[in-house]
Amino acid sequence: MLASRATTSGDAANGADGASRDAPVRDRGDPDAGPLDHDHEPAGAKHLTAAVALVGVSKRYGDVEAVRDFTLEVEPGELLVLLGPSGCGKSTVLRLVAGLEHPSEGTVLIGGTVVNDVDPKDRDVAMVFQSYALYPHLSVRQNIEFPLRSRRAPARRRRELVDEVARGLQLERLLDRKPAQLSGGQRQRVALARAIVRRPAAFLLDEPLSNLDAQLRLEMRAELVELHARLGTTSIYVTHDQVEATTMGQRIAVMHEGRLQQVGAPRAVYERPANAFVAGFVGHPPMNIVPARIGTAELARTGARAPGSAGAGAGWDAERYPSGPSARAGESAGAAIFAGGEIALSPELVARVRRRNLDHVLVGIRPEDLHPDPKGAVSATVSLVEDVAGYQQLSCRLGTGQLVGASAIAGGPVFRTGEAITLSALGEPHLFDPSNGERVDS
C-alpha cells in the first residue's frame, strides 16, 4: 500500500506522517512486529517484484537517525537517482542496499528476497565508490577481475570477461598499469569496469562523478546513461547535484534529513514539487519561495484564523507578519499577497487553500517564470544582473528585503543593478503550507 503510493509519479511520501495516514497495513503500535513484519504483507506486494526495495527502513547511529522510515522500490532495469543535500542520508541508503550497513528497522529486498541478514558478498550488487576505491597494489586487469576471482571464475573466463569489458570502456591499453598511473577519468572507468564485469543484479553508484572536472563530468554523465541503456541493469545513483539527477535519472527520489520527500520522473518532480524543500532543491536557479497572505474578505473580517489551522504556524506568522491578518484596501479576495503586490490564484487553488484553513501560504515561483513587466504587481529593485547567453538572470530585492530570482526574456530591455522594476509571474504559482511545507494542492 505504502509501496504503491511512494512510487506514484510526483507523489509525496512525507515520512512518518504520510506513512501513518496512508498505510493502515502497517501497524506501528504492534509490539510483536519485528523488523521483518513486512514479510507478512500480502503476496504480490510491489516490493516483491521490484529489483531493489526498501520497506520502512530506518538507520540510527546512536542518537542520530540517518535514515527514517524509508520506503522505495526500484523497478527492474531502471536508473533511479537518489538526490539530496550532503548529510541527507542518501549514501546510507545505498550502503544499506549494499549490505555495508544494517537497518535498525525495516526490510531491504533485492529481487524480492529479504537480504537484511545477507552478507554484502552474497548480495550480487556492485558498487562504485566516490573515491573509486581501486586496489592500489593491483594492476587495472587485476582490479577488474577481482570480483570474478572472489567468485572463483576460471582463469580463461576471467580473461575473456575482462577483455570484453575493457574494450567497451576503452581500457585495453591500460590493463597493465597501476591505478596511480591513471588519470581521474580513467580511474573512474576502471571502477565502472570492475562493477560491470560480473553482471550484478544491481549497480550502486555513490557520487561517482564528483571527483572529476566539469568537462569530464559531462562526458562521463552521457557515457553512464549510454552504458545503462546498453546493459539495462537496475541502477541506483546517488548524487547531490540536481542537474546530474534530472538529466540522468528515469526517476529521481529526493531525500532530506533522512526522509524520502518525493519520487517521480524528473519533469514531474520539477513541475509539481511535493513540498517546499523539493521545490527549493530541484531546479536551478532555485525556486523563489515567498511567504504570503491569502487575501480573503472573510478571513479579514473575523480577524482570526479559522479553527484547525496549524498551531505551529502561529509563531511563524507572528514573526513575519507582525501586523497579523487584516483587511487591506484594494486587495483581491483569493489572491496571494506579498511584498506589497499580489498574484492571482485559480479558483481551484483557492478552494484547496480554504480546505486546509490556511490564511498564509508559501508561494513558490521559479525564476524562469518571474519576469520584469511594466504592468507587474510586485515591485522590486534589481540587485544583481547576470548575463547568461541570450537572456539576463536577475536577482531582485523585494520590499520585504527578500531576494528573488527572475529572468529577463531575450531581446527585451536590458536591466541594470539598482533599477526599480515591477515583476509579474507566468502561470500559476506553487503553494505550500507554511506549517509543514506540504504542497497545498497535493
Next chain:
Amino acid sequence: MIAGAHRRVRSPAVREAALGYLWVLPALVVFAVFVFYPLGKAVWLGLYRTPPFPNLPSKYVGLSQYGSVATSPPFLHSLERTLLFVVLTVPAGIVLGLALAALANQRLAGIRVFRTIFSSTVATSTAVASVIFFTLLDPQVGLFSYWLGKRGGTGILQDPTLALPAVSVVTLWQNIGFTFILMSAALQSIPDDLLEAARVDGASSWIRFRRITLPLLSPTIFFAAVVGVIGSFQAFGQIDLLTQGGPNNHTLVLIYYIYQAAFIDNNYGLAAVMSVILFLILFVLTLAQFWFFERRVFYGRSA
C-alpha cells in the same frame, strides 16, 4: 691580493654545496667519532692476536685471524645459536603483532583497553621484562615451571633445550608492543573504502586480508622484519640477565660471545674479529632484505 679577493667570488652552486656540508658537519663528526672510528679500530684490532697473558706484546697476524675465527667451532656454534634466536623471535613477533593489531582494529566498545594492554610492553625495559620472566621461570616458585611440570627439577633456563626458546619468548613478549603499534598504525591507514569495495566484490574476510590488507601492509612488515632481525642479532640484556650464555653455551649468541671475549677473557683480537663479522652479516642481511622486499613490497603512489 686583489686577484685573491676576486677568486673568492664563487659560483652559487659551489657556495650552496659548501653550506650543505657545513650543515651536515655536526652529524658527520658524531658518526666519525662513534661509528666510523670504532669500526676502523675494530678491523685494525682484528689484525693482531691478543697474547695469552697480559702485558705481552700483541702479535700482528693479518687477515689470518679472521679466517681462523670464522671457521672455529665455538664461533660457528654461537652463530648457529644466534640464527636460531632470530628465527624464533622475528617471524613469530611479526605474526603475533599483526594478529593482535587486526583483533584490536575492530570497532568495539572498550577496544581501547585492549590497545593499551597490547602496546604496554613497549614501555617496559629489557631489565624489567627479564626480572619478571626470571621469577616466572624459577624452578622453585615460577608459574611456568609449575605449568610445565618442571617444579623443583632442572630450571627451564638451566635446561639446554629450553633455555634459548625461553629467552626467545621473553624477547617476543618485550617486542610485541612495538610491533603491535607499528601494525595498528598501518592497518588504520588502509582506507575503509577498499575493504568495503572488496566486500561488495564478493571477497570473504580471509581473501580481503590476504589480497588487500596484507599487500598494503607489506612496507610495514618489511620495516618490522629489518628492525626485528637487527634487534635480535643485537639482543644482549635478556641473555645477560637470564642465562649469561648458559647452560653449556646454549644461549651464547654472538653479541654475548663478543662481550665475553672482550670484557671477561680480555681477548680483544677475537672480540674485534667477531664484531666485524657480525657487522658484515647484518650488512649483507639488510641488503638482502632490501633486495628481496623491493620486488614484493607495494609502496603506494610510487608503484
